[in-house]
Amino acid sequence: MGVNGNGRPATRVVKIRVRRYDPETGRRWWQEYRVEAKKGTTVLDALLRIKAEQDHTLAMRYSCRMGACGSCGMLINKMPRLACETQLLDLGTDTVTIEPLPNFPVLRDLITDFGDFFKKHRDIMPYIVRESKKENEEPYREYYMPPDELNKIIRFSYCIMCGLCYAACPVVAIDKKFLGPQALGQAYRWVTDVRDEGLRLRLEKVDDKHGVWRCHFAGSCSAACPKGVDPAQGIQLLRSKLVALTAGARREKKPTHVATPTTVRYVDVGDAPKPTVEDKSLLVKHLEETAQELEQDLPYVAQALRDYLRTITSS
Amino acid sequence: MPRESTLHLLLYATAGLLAVFLTIHVALHAPGLFYDTYKESVQRESVRKNYENFGWALVALLIVAVIHGLIGLRGILLELRQGPRWEAFVNFLVVFLGAYMLGLGTYTLLTWLGIIHFGG
Ligand code: HEM
Ligand code: SF4
Ligand code: FES
Numbered sequence: 341m342g343v344n345g346n347g348r349p350a351t352r353v354v355k356i357r358v359r360r361y362d363p364e365t366g367r368r369w370w371q372e373y374r375v376e377a378k379k380g381t382t383v384l385d386a387l388l389r390i391k392a393e394q395d396h397t398l399a400m401r402y403s404c405r406m407g408a409c410g411s412c413g414m415l416i417n418k419m420p421r422l423a424c425e426t427q428l429l430d431l432g433t434d435t436v437t438i439e440p441l442p443n444f445p446v447l448r449d450l451i452t453d454f455g456d457f458f459k460k461h462r463d464i465m466p467y468i469v470r471e472s473k474k475e476n477e478e479p480y481r482e483y484y485m486p487p488d489e490l491n492k493i494i495r496f497s498y499c500i501m502c503g504l505c506y507a508a509c510p511v512v513a514i515d516k517k518f519l520g521p522q523a524l525g526q527a528y529r530w531v532t533d534v535r536d537e538g539l540r541l542r543l544e545k546v547d548d549k550h551g552v553w554r555c556h557f558a559g560s561c562s563a564a565c566p567k568g569v570d571p572a573q574g575i576q577l578l579r580s581k582l583v584a585l586t587a588g589a590r591r592e593k594k595p596t597h598v599a600t601p602t603t604v605r606y607v608d609v610g611d612a613p614k615p616t617v618e619d620k621s622l623l624v625k626h627l628e629e630t631a632q633e634l635e636q637d638l639p640y641v642a643q644a645l646r647d648y649l650r651t652i653t654s655s
Numbered sequence: 656m657p658r659e660s661t662l663h664l665l666l667y668a669t670a671g672l673l674a675v676f677l678t679i680h681v682a683l684h685a686p687g688l689f690y691d692t693y694k695e696s697v698q699r700e701s702v703r704k705n706y707e708n709f710g711w712a713l714v715a716l717l718i719v720a721v722i723h724g725l726i727g728l729r730g731i732l733l734e735l736r737q738g739p740r741w742e743a744f745v746n747f748l749v750v751f752l753g754a755y756m757l758g759l760g761t762y763t764l765l766t767w768l769g770i771i772h773f774g775g
Contacts, residue, residue, distance in 0.1 A: 511734060514734050514735060515733070515734040515735075515737065516737060517737045518734070547658055547659050548659060549659060549742060550733070550737070552659075553659050553660070553662075553663045553730070554730065554733070554734060579663075582660040583660065583663070583664055583667070586658070586660040586661055586664050587664060
């Protein structure tokens with residue numbers, strides 16, 4: 341067995357304990373497997389290898405394998421994490437425990453039911469709501485948004501609906517009707533969106549017995565979020581919006597006047613975008629230099645660049 | 656029931672007021688400030704003096720503590736169980752307890768203060 345730079349073995353056998361559930365018999369049990377892990381081996385890699393080589397009955401959900409789809413949330417060493425983004429060796433334990441996400445009903449093994457979670461998300465209307473019925477039902481043009489307005493919501497729009505925050509939330513654990521950090525964070529994202537006019541409608545949903553006021557600042561949602569969304573901050577900002585509105589301290593935000601559908605031309609593809617590099621010789625020079633740099637390490641990429649160069653210089 | 660945000664605004668406002676009135680309340684019992692010992696501060700005579708000198712603050716403390724505590728208690732109970740009947744019961748309970756505690760407390764304080772004379 342080789343060693344890495346720290347003098348630690350480059351590969352290690354890790355014991356994986358999986359919390360299993362069989363809905364047909366109702367049986368729940370712990371099952372152990374052993375997997376060889378090296379730098380880069382993720383929990384999802386390990387589970388897929390177990391499924392392929394040791395136990396075909398093990399059930400888990402995943403899709404993208406790159407932290408983008410939000411399907412592979414699990415309780416790994418008692419912390420909600422994405423299995424595809426968690427490396428076994430980074431966990432630093434000889435035994436790694438894997439359980440289905442808490443606060444979700446378990447369907448089988450590591451697969452949980454996201455029905456309630458998605459419903460709560462739908463309840464806060466996660467889309468642009470306009471006052472005009474026609475605009476809502478027949479949107480025919482996108483709404484523009486100035487960059488500084490985008491900055492206000494961008495962090496919240498990174499949410500991939502993985503449910504890790506919901507699994508970490510102690511209030512969801514006791515109040516099943518609580519909207520939870522994901523839906524509330526998204527409610528803030530949409531009421532802050534300058535293109536939106538659905539503030540009142542959404543506030544009605546969140547200003548409920550099981551809405552935004554049930555949060556007790558535990559902050560575990562933000563600690564669990566793999567995308568840095570910080571739903572806890574969203575909840576507090578949503579609360580201040582509500583308090584300000586209730587106390588009459590702040591007037592409601594006026595929606596954007598930038599290019600609402602009524603102010604722009606009807607369906608119109610418009611002109612093609614201008615080329616980013618206007619001067620072709622600059623582009624040619626840049627491509628040649630890059631191809632040269634890559635020649636040694638990535639000869640096939642350099643070759644591809646040269647092929648491309650030929651097509652643009654011959655046209 | 657008022658809207659949830661109104662109730663929570665009230666929870667925060669009373670929390671701010673509690674900071675003031677609880678300080679007075681604690682100061683009245685902390686040794687070395689108004690009385691030499693805690694024991695002395697809870698003697699009948701001291702309590703009567705407190706009511707005379709700080710009666711308004713104590714009535715205010717009672718009102719804000721009851722409002723704050725009951726809105727908080729309502730939140731806890733709503734989280735413990737869900738369902739329309741439970742929620743109706745919780746709302747009834749806090750209104751009932753609030754009315755009872757405020758009624759009894761204010762009556763007692765005002766009697767002490769001599770504003771209401773019990774039994775002639
Ligand atoms: C300086 C005094 C006080 C301050 C600053 C204060 C502040 C607060 C705040 C900010 C909350 C909301 C917490 C949340 O939403 O998670 C709260 C909740 C609560 N307070 Fe107070 N409070 C004070 C005194 C009291 C007193 C004297 C009582 C008892 C009568 C009380 C009973 C409660 C209860 C039952 C809750 C609900 C529990 C919870 O939501 O976590 N508080 N308080
Ligand atoms: S807020 Fe973060 S943890 Fe919660 S669902 Fe979105 S991405 Fe996942
Ligand atoms: S598989 Fe898509 S986030 Fe992990």
